[in-house]
Amino acid sequence: MHPHNALTAQRRMRFVGLLIAAWTATAVTHELGHVAGGLCCGGTLREADLLPWHLPYSIFDPDPFPLVTLWCGPLLGVLIPLGFAILLQRDWLWFIANFCLVANGAYLAAAWYSGDRFLDTPQLLAQGANAVSILAYCALTITIGYMRFRRSCIRELSRGSAASLSK
Secondary structure, three states: OOHHHHHHHHHHHHHHHHHHHHHHHHHHHHHHHHHHHHHHOOOOEEEEEOOOOOOOEEEEOOOOOHHHHHHHHHHHHHHHHHHHHHHHOOHHHHHHHHHHHHHHHHHHHHHHHHOOOOOHHHHHHHOOOOHHHHHHHHHHHHHHHHHHHHHHHHHHHOOOOHHHHHO
């Protein structure tokens, strides 16, 4: 195999691995946010599934402050990965954090559009969340997340040498 093709294959494999890690981080941190929010507000966790290969969920009953529980998912789903990226300053962590930004915003937007009562946005609205706050969250996370994630993708896919793959 030509060395250039091997490097290209290595970059592609790294990129796919980063996408899998980013999806896993998104699903797990988002749902752990709901769990943390519910538990901190005195909710009783009845059931939870954090497996990232389907949509994770958590059910609290009773949930004294459902808006806090609901908002903690998308908020911590962004803040936890960003915190790790800021703290450790690794390109691959920024890739994951930027993916989490755009994915959390896109999830709330898609959930709003779908209207599925089991998804976060319809539940937020049913519990009295202001639609403008949801719209602002989606606009900020999708816009900033897209710009940053696009930059991360370009950086990952255009790395010039095998030595730079460790960054």
